[in-house]
Amino acid sequence: MNVSTVMPPDRGPPFPNRADETSFTIARRLKVPIWVFDIDHSRIAFANESACKLWNADNEEGLRARNLGVDMSMTVAKRLRQYQTDFRVSDATFTELWTLYPNGVPKSVMVIYRGFVLPDGRMGMQCEAMAEAEDQPHNLRSAEALLHTDVLITLFSKAGPPLYLNPAARNAFGVQVKSLAALFVDLRDFDTLLEQLDFLGEHRLVTKVRLATAERWFDLSAKACSDAATGQPAILLTAIDVTELKEARDAARHLADRDQLTDLHNRAYLQNHLSKLASHYADRQSAIIFFDVDRFKAINDRYGHEAGDAVLQQIALRTRAILRPDDLAVRLGGDEFVVLLDDISGLADVEQRVARLHKAVSQPVVQDNTIINVATSVGVAVFSSSAIDFTEVLREADIALYASKRAGRNRVTFYTGEMGVAAKVREDMEFELRRAIQRGEFELYYQPRLDIASGRIVAVEGLARWRHPSRGIIMPGVFIPICEETGLIEELGRLVLEIGCMQAIEWHKAGIDINVSLNVSPRQFGGLTLLNTLSTFAALPDFPKGKVELEITESVLIGDHASISESLRQITAMGYRIAIDDFGTGYSNLSFISHFPLTYLKIDRSFIQQLPESGPIIRLILTLAQQIGATVVAEGVETIEQLDWLTRHNCDQAQGYLITPPLPLDALSAFLKSTPRWSVSV
Numbered sequence: 001m002n003v004s005t006v007m008p009p010d011r012g013p014p015f016p017n018r019a020d021e022t023s024f025t026i027a028r029r030l031k032v033p034i035w036v037f038d039i040d041h042s043r044i045a046f047a048n049e050s051a052c053k054l055w056n057a058d059n060e061e062g063l064r065a066r067n068l069g070v071d072m073s074m075t076v077a078k079r080l081r082q083y084q085t086d087f088r089v090s091d092a093t094f095t096e097l098w099t100l101y102p103n104g105v106p107k108s109v110m111v112i113y114r115g116f117v118l119p120d121g122r123m124g125m126q127c128e129a130m131a132e133a134e135d136q137p138h139n140l141r142s143a144e145a146l147l148h149t150d151v152l153i154t155l156f157s158k159a160g161p162p163l164y165l166n167p168a169a170r171n172a173f174g175v176q177v178k179s180l181a182a183l184f185v186d187l188r189d190f191d192t193l194l195e196q197l198d199f200l201g202e203h204r205l206v207t208k209v210r211l212a213t214a215e216r217w218f219d220l221s222a223k224a225c226s227d228a229a230t231g232q233p234a235i236l237l238t239a240i241d242v243t244e245l246k247e248a249r250d251a252a253r254h255l256a257d258r259d260q261l262t263d264l265h266n267r268a269y270l271q272n273h274l275s276k277l278a279s280h281y282a283d284r285q286s287a288i289i290f291f292d293v294d295r296f297k298a299i300n301d302r303y304g305h306e307a308g309d310a311v312l313q314q315i316a317l318r319t320r321a322i323l324r325p326d327d328l329a330v331r332l333g334g335d336e337f338v339v340l341l342d343d344i345s346g347l348a349d350v351e352q353r354v355a356r357l358h359k360a361v362s363q364p365v366v367q368d369n370t371i372i373n374v375a376t377s378v379g380v381a382v383f384s385s386s387a388i389d390f391t392e393v394l395r396e397a398d399i400a401l402y403a404s405k406r407a408g409r410n411r412v413t414f415y416t417g418e419m420g421v422a423a424k425v426r427e428d429m430e431f432e433l434r435r436a437i438q439r440g441e442f443e444l445y446y447q448p449r450l451d452i453a454s455g456r457i458v459a460v461e462g463l464a465r466w467r468h469p470s471r472g473i474i475m476p477g478v479f480i481p482i483c484e485e486t487g488l489i490e491e492l493g494r495l496v497l498e499i500g501c502m503q504a505i506e507w508h509k510a511g512i513d514i515n516v517s518l519n520v521s522p523r524q525f526g527g528l529t530l531l532n533t534l535s536t537f538a539a540l541p542d543f544p545k546g547k548v549e550l551e552i553t554e555s556v557l558i559g560d561h562a563s564i565s566e567s568l569r570q571i572t573a574m575g576y577r578i579a580i581d582d583f584g585t586g587y588s589n590l591s592f593i594s595h596f597p598l599t600y601l602k603i604d605r606s607f608i609q610q611l612p613e614s615g616p617i618i619r620l621i622l623t624l625a626q627q628i629g630a631t632v633v634a635e636g637v638e639t640i641e642q643l644d645w646l647t648r649h650n651c652d653q654a655q656g657y658l659i660t661p662p663l664p665l666d667a668l669s670a671f672l673k674s675t676p677r678w679s680v681s682v
Contacts, residue, residue, distance in 0.1 A: 027046075027048050028048045028049065029048075030048060030050065031050050032050060032128060032129065032130075033047075033048065033050040033051040033053070033054040033109075033127075033128070033129035034047070034048050034050070034051055034126070034127065034128050034129075035047035035048070035051040035055075035063075035126075035127050036116050036118075036124055036125070036126055036127070037080075037124060037125045037126075037127055038118065038122075038124050039080050039081070039083070039084045039123070039124060039125055040122055041069075042067065042068045042069030042072060042077075043064060043066065043067065043068060043069075044063050044064055044066065044068070045064065045118065045124060046060070046064075047060050047063050047064070048060075050129075051063070051127075051129070054100070054102070054107070054109070054129055055100070055102040056102040056103045056105065057102070071101070078167060078171050079167040079170075080125070082167065082170045082171060083113060083125055084115075084123050084125070086115075087114075087115025087116075087123050087125065088115070088123050091114075091115065092114075092115065093112065093113065093114050094112070094113040095110065095111070095112050095113075095130075096110070096111060096113070097109070097110050097111075098110075098111050109129045109130070109131065110129070110130040110131055111127050111128065111129050111130070112127070112128040112130060113125055113126070113127055114126045114128075151166075151168060151238060151239070151240055152165075152166070152168050152169040152172055152173075152218070152237075152238070152239035152240075152241075153165075153166040153168070153169060153236075153237070153238055153239075154166070154169045154173075154180075154236075154237045154239070155225075155227065155234055155235070155236055155237075156179070156180040156234060156235045156237060157227065157232060157233070157234055157235075158232070158233040158234060158235060160178065160179030160180060160181065161178070161179060162177050162179075162180075163227055163234060165177070169239070172211050172212065173211060173212055180235060180237065182210065183209050183210055184207060184208075184209065184210070185207070185208040185209065185210055185215055186207060186208060189205060189207040192205070193205065193220070193222055197222060197223075197224045197235065198224075201223065201224045202221075202222060202223045202224065203221075203222050204219070204220065204221045204222070205219075205220055206218070206219050206220070206242060206246065207220060209239065216241055216243040217241070217242050217243045217246040217247075218239040218240060218241055218242060218243075219239070219240045219242045220237060220238070220239050221237070221238045221239075222235055222236070222237050222238075223235070223236045256268070257269040259316075259330075259331040261309060261312060261313065261331070262312055262313055262315075262316035262331050263316065264316050264319070264320070264329045264330055264331045264337070265328060265329065265330045265331075266330065266331060266332075266333075267330065267332050267333060269330065270328070270330045270332070270338060270340075273328065273340075274340075274390035274391075274394075285343070285344050285345075285346070285382065285383070285384040286340065286341055286342055286343060286344060286382075286383060286384070287340075287341040287344055287350045287354075287380055287381065287382045287383070288338065288339075288340055288341075288380070288381045288383070288390075288393050288394060288396075288397040289338065289339040289340075289341065289354060289357065289378060289379070289380050289397065290336070290337075290338055290378070290379045290380075290381075290394070290397035290398050290400070290401045291336075291337050291339075291357075291358070291361065291376050291377060291378040291379070291401065292334070292335045292336045292337065292376065292377060292401065293311065293312075293315070293335040293374060293375070293376055294375040294376060294377055294405075294409040294410055295375075295409075296308065296311075296334070296335040298555075298558065299311060299372060299374075301558045301559035301560075302558065302559075303367065303370065303372060306367075307367045307368070307370070307372060310365060310367045310372075311365045311367075311372060311374055312331070312335060314365045315337065315361045315374070315376075316329070316331065316337075318360040318361050318363070319337065319339060319357065319360070319361060321360070322356055322357055322360050323339065323341075323357075324341075324342070326342040326343065327339065327340060327341055327342055328340040328342070337361075338394070338397070339357065341353060341354075344382070347382065350380065350382060351414075354378065354380055354412055355412065357378075358376060358378050358412050361374070361376050362374055362375055362376050362410065375409060375410035376410065377401055377404035377405050377409050377410060377411060377413075378400075378401065378404055378411070378412040378413065379396075379397045379398060379399065379400030379401030379402070379403065379404055379412075379413055379414075379415065380397060380400055380412065380413070380414045380415065381393050381394075381396035381397040381400060381414075381415040382414070382415075395423075396415040396419075396420065397415060399415060399419050399420065399423045400413045400414060400415040400419060401413070402485070403419055426482060429478075429479065429482055430482055430486055430488070432468075433466075433479055433482060433483060433486075433488055433492075434488065436466060436468070437488065437491050437492055437495060440495070441466060441467055441468065441469070442464055442465065442466055442467070442492065442495055442496070442499070443464075443465055443467055443499065443664070443665075444462040444463060444464060444465070444496065444499050444500060444503070444665070445462075445463045445465050445662035445663060445664055446460035446461065446462055446463070446516075446662060446663055446664075446665065446668045447460060447461045447463060447655060447660065447661065447662040447663070448460050448655070448659055448660055448663075448668070448671065448672075449461065449515075449517070449633060449653050449654070449655045449659075450653060450654045450655070450659050451652070451653055452643070452646060452647050452651060452652065452653060452654055453652075457514065457659075457672060458514065458515060458653065459514060459515035459516070459517055459549070459653070460514060460515070460516060460517065460668065461517040461518075461519075461551070461655065461662075462496065462499070462500040462503070462516060462517065462518050462519075463476065463519075463662045464476055464480075464492065464496050465664075466478075466479055484521065484523065487523070489521045489523050489524060490521075490523060490524050490527050490529070493519075493520060493521055493524040494524075494529070494533055496518055496519070497518055497520075497533060497534070497537060498537070500516050500518040500548070501516075501518075501537040501540070501543070501548060503516060503665070504516040504543075504544050504547055504548050505540060505541075505542050505543055505544065507544075508542055508543075508544035508547065509542050512672075514547075514672075515547050515548070515549055515577075516547065516548050516549065517549040517550075517551055517579060518548065518549070518550060518551065519550075519551045519581065520550050520551065520552050520556075522552070522553060522555050522556050525552055525556050525567075526556075531567070531570060531571070534550075534571060534574055534576060535574060538574040538575050538576070543575065544575075545574075545575030546575060546577060548575070548576050548577070549576070549577045549578070549579050549599065549600060550571065550576050550577070550578055550579065551579045551580075551581040551602065552578065552579070552580060552581065553580070553581050553582055554580060554582070554583065557580075557593075557596065561595060564596070565595050565596055565597075568596050568597050568598075569597055572597045577599040577600065578596070578597060578598050578599055578600070579598070579599060579600035579601070579602055579633070580598060580600070580601050580602060581602050581635075582602065582604040582635075583601045583602055583603055583604060583621065584603060584604050584607055584617065584621060593624065593628060594627070594628050598628065598630050599630060599631060600630060600631045600632075600633055601621060601624075601625045601630050601631070601632050601633070602632075602633040602634075602635050602655075603618060603621055603632060603633065603634050603635060603651075604635060604636075605635045605636025605656070606636075607621075608634050608635065608636045608637055608638075608642055608646075608656070609636060609638075609642075611641070611642050611645050612645060615645070615649075618634075618649070618651075619649060622649060622650065622651060631652045631653060632651050632652045632653070633652065633653040633654070633655055634646050634651050634653070634654045634655065634656075635655050635656065636655075636656045636657075637654040637655065637656030637657075637658050637659065638656050638657050638658050639658060640658070642656075642658070643658060
C-alpha cells in the first residue's frame with residue numbers, strides 16, 4: 001500500500017482474552033479462513049489457523065503482531081472507515097473481492113465482512129474468506145481500479161434506492177443516500193436526466209450535486225441498465241467532480257463579459273445579449289438609455305485619472321442601485337453607458353424611470369475630500385416588437401444623446417423621427433467631408449488684423465472654407481462641429497496648416513511683411529502628429545520663422561502644465577508663435593499663464609461687444625498681457641466706438657468687420673494693395 005495510517009506505538013489491545021477463548025473454539029477448528037480486524041489500530045485481533053495460512057503467518061501471535069497500516073493506502077483506510085460506520089448504523093454484511101498483501105505478496109480473495117464488537121466496545125470487523133479468486137489479471141485489476149478510483153460510481157434502482165456505491169461514492173455521499181433524486185440540488189436537471197434516459201438510454205450533464213458535507217459541481221454520465229443481481233431496471237451513474245474547473249470557467253466568463261473598472265457588463269456582452277432578445281420582446285415595450293459624462297476629459301485633466309475612475313465607479317454603483325433585476329447596465333467604454341429597461345408600461349413609466357436615473361448619476365462625487373460635480377447627457381429610444389433591429393435602436397439612442405449635447409448638455413432627450421432625418425443628413429455630410437479632405441476642396445479666407453498705433457495691417461487669420469462642388473462656399477459653422485465629433489478635425493487641421501504655411505512662404509518670398517495666424521483645435525493639439533507636421537513645414541525652404549502664429553484655446557492649457565509647456569516650447573523653437581484665442585472665456589488658471597511661451601492674447605469678441613460695461617475685464621487682460629510681454633488682439637471689432645475705446649486704453653491690435661470681413665486670397669491681395677484709412681507696408 002502506498003499510504004500508511006497513523007498507528008499507536010503498542011500492538012493494540014490483547015484479544016481474545018481468557019473469558020472469550022471458549023467462544024472462538026469452533027472458529028479455530030474451521031477450515032474456512034476467519035479473522036477479526038481491529039479497524040482503529042489496523043491490526044488483526046484474532047485469526048484461526050486457516051486465516052494464518054492465508055496471511056502467510058507461522059502462527060496467530062505472529063499475525064497479530066503485524067502492523068497492517070504501514071503500507072495501507074488512504075483509499076483502503078477510507079473504505080474500512082465506511083464499513084465501520086455501516087456496522088454501527090445497521091447489521092450490514094458485505095461481500096467483496098479484496099486483494100490482500102501478506103508479506104507483500106498479492107492474494108485476491110472473496111471476503112464476507114460483518115461487524116464485530118470488540119471487548120472494549122469499539123467496532124471491529126469479522127472477515128470470512130470464501131475462496132481465492134481465479135488468477136485473472138484483468139478481473140483483479142478491474143476490482144482494484146474500482147476500489148481506488150476517485151471517480152464516483154454508483155448503481156441505483158430505477159425506483160430510487162442505491163444498489164451499489166464504490167468507495168469514492170460512499171465517502172462523498174455518506175450513508176444517508178435515499179435515492180438518485182436526493183443527490184440533485186436542481187430537480188429540473190434530474191427530471192431532464194430521466195427524460196433523456198427514457199428517450200436515448202443515456203445522458204450527460206453538469207449539475208450541482210448534494211454531498212454529505214457540501215454541494216459541488218459534477219460532470220454526470222448516466223446509462224440505463226439492469227441490476228446484475230435481480231435483473232430489474234437500474235441506472236449506472238458516473239460522477240466526476242468539476243467544481244474547480246466550472247468555477248474557473250465561470251470566473252473567466254465573468255471577466256470576459258464584464259467591464260473591469262465598474263463590474264458592469266461590457267460592449268461584447270451587450271451585443272450578444274441583444275442578438276438573443278428578439279423572441280423575448282414580442283408584444284411588450286422596452287427602452288434603451290444611452291448616457292455619458294459631460295466634459296469628462298476636463299475631470300480627468302483637472303483632478304487626475306484616478307478621480308475620473310472613481311466618478312465612473314460611482315456612476316456604475318448608482319445605476320445598478322436604481323435598476324430593476326431584469327434591467328441591464330453596460331459600460332461601453334470611456335465614459336459611455338447603456339441601460340436596457342425591460343418591459344416598461346408606457347411612455348410615462350420610462351420618463352419617470354429615466355428621470356430618476358439621470359438624477360442619481362448626476363450627483364457630485366467625493367474623492368479624497370474633493371467634491372467633483374458631475375453632469376450627464378442622456379439619449380433614450382423606446383421600442384417594441386420582436387422584429388426590432390437592436391443595432392438601429394442603439395443608434396437612435398446615440399442620436400438622442402448627441403441631441404442632448406447640442407442642446408446644452410446635462411439633459412434627457414427622447415429620440416424622434418426628425419432626429420433620424422437630421423442624423424442622416426449629418427452622416428451624408430461626414431461622408432462628403434471625408435471625400436472633400438481627400439480631394440482638397442478646402443481653402444482659406446483671410447481676415448486682416450490692424451495694428452492700432454500705426455494703422456497698418458500686420459497679420460491675417462486664415463479661416464477654413466469648404467468650396468463644395470455643387471453648393472458653393474460652405475461656412476465653418478456647418479462642418480467644423482462634425483469634424484470635431486468625428487475626429488476629422490485633425491485631418492482638416494493639417495490641411496489648413498499646409499495651406500497657411502505655404503501661403504506664408506509665398507508672401508515671404510514676395511517680400512510681403514505680414515504674419516499668418518492659423519487655428520489649432522484642442523484635439524489636434526493633443527494628437528500624436530502635430531509636432532511632426534509643424535516640423536515638416538518649418539523645415540521647408542524660405543519658411544518665415546516668427547511669421548506663422550498658431551491659435552489655441554484656453555482649454556488646451558488645462559492639464560499637465562509641465563508637459564503642455566514643453567510642447568509649446570518645442571513649437572516656438574521651430575519658429576512658430578503662440579496665440580491664445582477667445583481669451584477670458586476658458587478655465588485657465590491665470591497664475592500659470594506666465595509659464596507658457598505666449599506671444600498673443602486675443603480677447604474674445606463677447607467682451608468687445610459689451611463695451612463699455614466690459615471695460616474693467618478688458619483692462620485686466622491688458623495689464624496681464626503687459627506683465628507677460630504678450631501682444632493683445634481685440635476680436636470682433638465692429639464699430640468706431642469700440643475701436644476708439646481700445647485706442648484710448650492702448651490695446652495693440654484689432655480684428656473684425658469694421659476693418660474687413662474674411663476675404664478670399666484674390667480679394668485680400670486687392671485689399672492690401674488699396675489705400676483705405678488702413679495702410680500696409682509692402
